[in-house]
Amino acid sequence: MSTYKAHFRVWRGDAEGGELQDYDVEVHDGEVVLDIIHRLQATQANDLAVRWNCKAGKCGSCSAEVNGRPRLMCMTRMSVFGEEETITVTPMRAFPVVRDLVTDVSFNYAKAREVPSFVPPAGLAPGEYRMAQADVDRSQEFRKCIECFLCQDTCHVVRDHEENKAAFAGPRFLMRIAELDMHPLDAAEEAGLDRKASAQDEHGLGYCNITKCCTEVCPEQIKITDNALIPLKERAVDRKYDPLVWLGNVIRRRP
């Protein structure tokens, strides 16, 4: 098994400020960036703060920026970097730092609460729900989301524009609206709730100009822009004019 010393620069600090610190640390075959952060923690920096849970790309806790790119540290293999390359690990930029690599992601939980929940259909008892697989496929794709918030982090609407945060739910929660809108048994409409209109009017769908940054960083490879946001824009267009729908129609939905 081969081993080498890698050069890491890790952001250390808190809400008051901080800086990149240099570390030389051992790397073994098959390891991922999170392994190296853990080795640092165990051997050189006991108090290095980092979130993680499953270490298998299923929980979405270890989000950070590796060489400037939003990624899950547990799914970023060291073998994608050269042995001489300096690897820089910084916290997600769109959210306030708590400490080191840990950020305050409460923005996302606040936005989650603003999306009206699933409305169960009247007259169907538990056990009586019938849905075809083809009809649940679309919403199931969005429910693969592990809430790593990398899409929220990378979205330029809020990444460097704190002032947009109040009016914009972000890709993850616009996708949640699309998911409910496409749910075959959601009875929102019967209850007087127009999900498409609310996406536009209350959750800032109009801010999205479909640059697909969210799709590019999604570790679950969900086609957020093509399959959730553009269709939502198309549906909203009956009520509101949105010039970007034209573009959406040019870049057709992907399988």
Added chain:
Amino acid sequence: MTQVERHTYDVVVIGAGGAGLRAAIAAREQGLRTAVICKSLFGKAHTVMAEGGIAASMGNANPHDNWQVHFRDTMRGGKFLNQWRMAELHAQEAPDRVWELETWGALFDRTKDGRISQRNFGGHEYPRLAHVGDRTGLELIRTLQQKIVSLQQEDFKEHGDYEARLKVFQECTVTRVLKEGPRVSGVFGYVRESGRFFVMEAPAVVLATGGIGKSFKVTSNSWEYTGDGHALALLAGAPLINMEFVQFHPTGMVWPPSVKGILVTESVRGDGGVLRNSDGKRFMFDYIPDVFKEKYAQSEDEADGWYADPEHHRRPPELLPRDEVARAINSEVKAGRGSPHGGVFLDVSTRLSAEEIKRRLPSMHHQFKELADVDITAEPMEVGPTCHYVMGGVDVDPDTAAATGVPGLFAAGEVAGGMHGSNRLGGNSLSDLLVFGRRAGLHAAQYAAGLDGARPAIDEEQIDDAAAEALRPFSAEAPEGPAENPYGLHQELQQTMNDLVGIIRRADEMQEALDRLATLRVRARRAGVEGHRQFNPGWHLSLDLRNMLLVSECVARAALLRTESRGGHTRDDYPEMDRDWRKLNLVCALAEPSEDLLGQISATRRDMPPIRGDLLALFDQDELLKYLTDEELDR
């Protein structure tokens, strides 16, 4: 007097996995003010790691299925050591708990006629697991999370405050359950982010903290699984049962080293994956134990026929309960017939098309591709046993989930003991979380409501003690010698448990483990950390060590006492199952609640309640003879 942040609730739930969230929903629906405390962010709990599905006898895939068949399978899987009343309630209520999820927005995979699809799994007679590809746990946790949000939205409409009646305190750790006399009065803990202490006054506390896997080196469990609830119960005076039974899942990844132990779902086998050794032999046929001989195929042809025509073929032996498969893999590797990285081969590529594999097992495909450079649609995986689940846990009343001996304390999910006996069937965990999570929340709420105004009071001295205990790692140096690195101690603990109280056990090794644990306990008192209290993982680990050492001692002590092999407890020196041991639980408690907070564990034998006659009647006499003593059968 220690200054702490104070909150008052009716019910406090510790843990935000499937059991904790389901309990919180139940308590809130009773109209009580409910708090959920969790170590991670809301929605990240270990339940997201569950892959295969939720076992519930809805009968969508095979109309012959019903709760009695599910009950039978569960008892067989647990080798009849299960708390039978829990197994009964679980089998009866699981379908309702799954259907309820659909009314909260869950989207399971569908059958052709639009109902919830159900898949095959080890030990289940019929296809029984409701699933969403191989990410069922994520669907479960997200659905419960979104149900909680919807309840909060209702409260917002009514009170103008989302958190009026249900609040999640995320990234907080509870270190002590507080009591007045025998009764629960609240909990003490710290906020991970700031390190600030808090106290919640509450007459009812639900433990839903999951398992203990982080005491073992090779495990599928995340950092959260440090046995917190098990230890909180012990320290509060509530005993644990069945701690010797630890499930080693047969298929964890074995390479690369950094992912060793990460789970490979049983669905791979349920959907047709076969196990082969380095000779290319499908070895599981050699490992069908006598108690299961009639139920499993004896040849490859028969096994292969089962996938298409289960009515006329017996099941492939790859679908034996997990304990059997894990031992078989262990034996093959020990006999020198393992794969290059010390596992065996698991191959699904020969039975399913690449498209089908990607559809049914998307996250396995992704996981192997990304982490091991293996394309499971074209080549076999290398897999080996990994510590996955603890069957043992808090001794509870089967109907109410109330912990023995401590009024106001409840436990549900992995932290509770009894339901799964000596070995849990795959798919029975998610259903367990829902069935007993709901029961725990409901009964905790009823208990709290029944107290009226007469609630137990918080004892300030207990707060001072808890605060002093939590701060010890910051002043760990002299005079006892230099501070110990908590990470080093943790590694030694994991190595000890893995090597000496692992999948195959021997008396001398377990005795050695107990000696090493005693030394580690003394050293852990000197675990020290640098820095300050704000999000300091070294400090958190130092505190978690107390819990891991307590539960590890329970496992080792109970395992040493049980001189037989059964389910998740295999003795090299006592390889046979012994009917006399079937009706005995080993009960672990703090030996002497003394000043030594690390305490010591006593393990004592206790008779199990006899299985009710109508439940016994579900089995053939011949089968019962393998498990029950003649006296029991005569009754």
